[in-house]
Amino acid sequence: MHATGAPVFYRHAYLSAYEHAPLTDVHSFAYFVVRDGDKAVAVTPAYLQTVADPLRRLHETYPEARDQRALLSHAWHCYDAHVPATARVLPRLLESMIRTASIFGARWCGFVNVQRGDALSRDLRASGLPARHLTDRWVTDLAGVESYEHYLARLSQRARANLRRNERRAREAGVTAEAVDVGHAALVEITALCDKTANRFDNNDFYRDSTFTAFVGALGDLVHVVEVRQHGRLVAAGVCLSDATRFHTWTCGIDYTVEGNYSPYGVLFAESVRLALRLGKPTLEDGRSNAAFKQRHGLSPRHLDAVLFPV
Structure with missing residues (x-):
């Protein structure tokens, strides 16, 4: 993940800290690794949750998933879902996630906080999976x-x-x-x-x-x-x-x-x-919410979507 420029939420220290001190109720942890021979080409953490939405955005966007178990990537305290080499690995990754969600007894599976228009977003849409807007995160270029x-x-x-x-x-x-x-x-x-x-x-x-x-x-x-x-x-x-x-x-x-x-x-x-x-x-990521202040002070929105599908 370091080699692909993934954000801090995918660093080993962050994932390890979240497993040992999860900030939301997590029933199970799953780490998907896609390999090409001996080489890892994609890594995706996912979390089995029932109360999966401390900000209540997901339940507003997907009311049909309220109070049901869901296997979600990433955690709510990450606002930038990232999967490297998505076009090549996404079909195999989705297959593994759905199979694992079924084993866990989850009713839903998918991704949250996917930046609209990035590689993951485009490849999820190309796979026929619709996206629904959750919220925005705010960014400015300091280069x-x-x-x-x-x-x-x-x-x-x-x-x-x-x-x-x-x-x-x-x-x-x-x-x-x-x-x-x-x-x-x-x-x-x-x-x-x-x-x-x-x-x-x-x-x-x-x-x-x-x-x-x-x-x-x-x-x-x-x-x-x-x-x-x-x-x-x-x-x-x-x-x-x-x-x-x-x-x-x-x-x-x-x-x-x-x-x-x-x-x-x-x-x-x-x-x-x-x-x-x-x-x-070179980049300031200023999180979610407080849009009026952030827009006034030079930050721009990045639209974040959820892509959920029933298991």
């Missing part, structure tokens, strides 16, 4: 961007002024932002803030106290944590991931009851962009 000021220069005058004003007000309110490695991050505090934020948007159980802490802690140098504090109190936190070419602002928590006329989310976003530039990553 050639030399500094945060250079990044700001690409934005509209209003967006640029808003970010600068927000950081000035945050400084006046005693706010600091710092990137720390996972070994020094306040993971228990961060988990509580992420959980509180998810609950605010009715995404209950997207984070689980000890499980989330164990999962993030197991990722090692794949993780970069951004902590935003006001007089020592955590008001925003971002758990970010990186691979060879991308910096992922994977998840965050925000305290919306701060003192002062500033946005903790805006401070966190600005520090995340700076960190991506310091690490030299």
